[in-house]
Amino acid sequence: MSEAALDVHQLCFRRGRHDVLHDVTLSVAAGDFVSIVGPNGVGKTTLLKCLMRILTPSAGRVTVLGKELPAYRQRELARHMSYLPQSDHRVPPFTVYEYVMLGRYPHLSPFSTVSADDEAAVQTVMGRLGVSPWKDRDLHSLSGGERQKVLIAAALAQGAEILLLDEPASFLDPKHQQEIFRTLGQLNADGVTIVMVTHDINSAALHSRSIVALQHGTVEFAGASEAFMQADVLLRVFDIDAKFVDHPQTGRRLLIPEGQV
Amino acid sequence: MKRRRTIRVLLIVGLSVVAIVVAPLIGYRMINPLDVLGGGLTELETQIFWDIRVPRVCLGALAGAGLALSGMVFQAMFRNVLATPYTLGVSSGASLGAALYVVVGLQFSVAGIAGVSLCAFGGAALAVLLVYGITLMRPGFSAASTLLAGVAVSFFFSSLILFAQYLSDFAGTYRIVRWLMGGFDLVGHQSVLSVLPFVVSGIAIVAFLLHELNLLTVGDDIAASRGVDCVKTRRLLFFATSLMVGGIVAVCGPIGFIGMMAPHICRLLIGHDHLRLMPVTLAFGAAFLVLCDGFARAVTGSYAEIPVGVITALLGGPFFLWLLVSDTGGGRLMED
Incomplete structure (x- = not known):
């Protein structure tokens, strides 16, 4: 886990007159499981889109598996890196099988x-x-959680070494969340590098090895997840007064939601 | 499910081919197929069959296939159920070119191609370049920018067509209005040869990008993350289909309905996978327009003809609504 899967150097992204990202520098080791966290509107999704070359940065350099991002053709990039965007609430008009098969595009002529x-x-x-039983069903006929699993399956079907996931557990009930994170854990154990944007700090602390926190469009914290779960960092x-409890099985620190009397 | 869809694909393509083959035999004067095969046609029948009906059916099939295909592409590319081959202003540009030909009083032809068709194609090409130029002013050649630029250019050109009509005398206005209805009244082999390269090249380029079309239907973010170069793909599809539509409209006029509804009808029947959808849309579009033209000929006899654009909407509209509400197709529209 020493070679860098992703290297981001002084990345900037500007939308109109507004700097969404500025001077973002971070490195993701091959085989790492990194969560990107931060307040709403801080540029987490924009960062993932810049990495997948959906958005073009205004400055900076990104290296994927030792090769500069602009040197990749999009199809070649997709063979190495897969991206699950946040749902845009428009359901694709395909069956489950057809949709997952779309993930094989980078391998088709x-x-x-x-x-x-x-x-x-x-x-x-x-x-x-666990989506095989719905193989012939239209995506329209699935619940939000079921659909999310299919979207993740399509991203995995790409067979990439790096997975970029934007809120993969949104819409999922606790059982489905567990299944997703178990699958991601297995993939990571198999050597897949995972970069996940999430709002759920406890998911980040429980499942990822490293955490990158963005604040005002730049990196505020980058390090081990244990080091992130500290009151001063949060x-x-x-800008919250954090209280913690240790997870009874893993011993990892978890944030306790603030109670109201 | 897969087997049922395969049977439907074969059935639609097979029936469409039969309809196109039979169409030249039908009309005010019916022609016996055995006479065609055995060389038993009279001189008049030979002229009617080979010089009038065959080119007309060929042109109808090419135009129907091309318009239906470009509708399919635009709807997928813009993720918009209301997109038509004319959304990007190609039809308005062509119509303006034809209207100017009439207003200015030009009379010419080049290599057997009518001057009005050349002016119409010039107008279509101008519209395509304008839409492309406006879209380039914003970053990324996005679907929304292209769509809005197309609609704006279309409205602008439509106003100029109205102005051209206002400037024309009564006969000129009638010629412009009649051209705007579309049709195949004066069709010869030359018309078929004029349209053929546009349709063949358009079909070839779209056939090369079917996987990409499937992904564009899902959205640009997913398409890019699966490896589609969205800007390049959209630009290629935009030019290929726009020029195809420009070539068709220049010769046949703006025939409505088919480009919007044929792809939806086919989606309802066989689903959204463009690898299946493309051959079915081509076959259905071709056969549907040929049948509508045949219907126009058969109903009105030898004295006058209802413009085919009127028939396409009259026949296709109720058929589409029946499919939509009866669930006979079992499929879904793009945004159900």
């Missing part, structure tokens, strides 16, 4: 039909996420 490898990859991820990043 223009007129090619589905190969045995593509079929196997899709069946594997559908089985892993005060700096979120």
Whole structure:
């Protein structure tokens, strides 16, 4: 876990006259599980989109697996890195199988039909996420949580070494959340690098090894998740008076929600 | 489900091919297919069949296929159920070109291609370049910018067409209005040859980008993360389909309805996967326009013809509504 999967150097992104990101510098080691946290509107999603080249930074440099981002063709980049955006609430007009198969696009040529490898990859991820029984159902007919699992399955079907996930557990009930994080944990154990944007500090603390916290469009904290779960750090990043409790099984620190009398 | 859809694809494509093959035999004067195969046609029948009906059916099939395909592409590319081949101002540009030809009183042809068609194509090309130029002023060649630029150019050109009509005398106004209805009244082999390269090249480019179209339907963020170069793909599709529509409209006039509704009808019947949808849309669009034209010929006899654009909406509208409410197709629209 020493070689960098992602290197971001002094990245800036400007929208109109507003600097969304400025001088963001961070490194993600290959095989790491990093959570990106921070207050609303701080640029977390923008950062992921810059990494996936959906948005073009106004300055700075990004290196993916040792190669500069502009040197990649988009399809080649997608073979190495996959991205799950936040849901835009527009449901794609496909069946579950068709949608997950779209994840195999980087491996297809223009007129090619589905190969045995593509079929196997899709069946594997559908089985892993438990969406196989819905194979022939329209995405419209699924609940929000079920649909989210299918979207994650499609991102995994790409077979990339780096996964960028924007709020992957949104819409999910606790049981489905557990299943998703278990799957992500297994993928990470298999060597997949995971970068996850989340608002849930406890999920970040429980599941990721490292945390990057953004504040005012720049990196306020970057380090081990244990080092992040400190009262002074959370005060700096979120402006909250944090109280903690240790997780009974893992011993990791968790934030206690503020109670009201 | 997969098997049922495959059967539907084969059925629609098969029936469409049959309809197109049979169409030249039908009209005010019915022609016996055995006479065509056995060389038993009279001189008049030979002229009617080979010089009038075959080119007309070929042009109808090319125009129907091209308009339906470009509707399919625009709806997917802009994720908009209301997108049509004419949304980006191509039709208004072509119509303005034709209107100016009439107003100025030009009379010419080049290599057998009518001057009005050349002016119409010039207008269509101008509209395409204008929309492209305006879209480039904003970063990223986004779907929203292209769509809005197209609508704005379309309205602007429509106003100029009204102004051209205002300036024309009665006969000129009638010619402009008649051209705006679209149709295949004066069709020869040359018309087919004029449209053919636009439709063939448009189909070839779209066929090359079917996986990308599936992903653009889902949205740019997902498409980019799966490896689609959205800007490049959208630009290529924009030019290929716009020029195809420009070529068709220049010769046939702006035939309405088919480009918007044919793709929706096909989606309701066989789903949204463009690898299946494209052949079905092409076949359905081609057969539907040929049948509408045949209907126009058969109903009105040899004296006058209802413009085919009127028939497409009259027949297609109720058929589409029946599919929509009866659940016969079992499929879904883009944003159900």
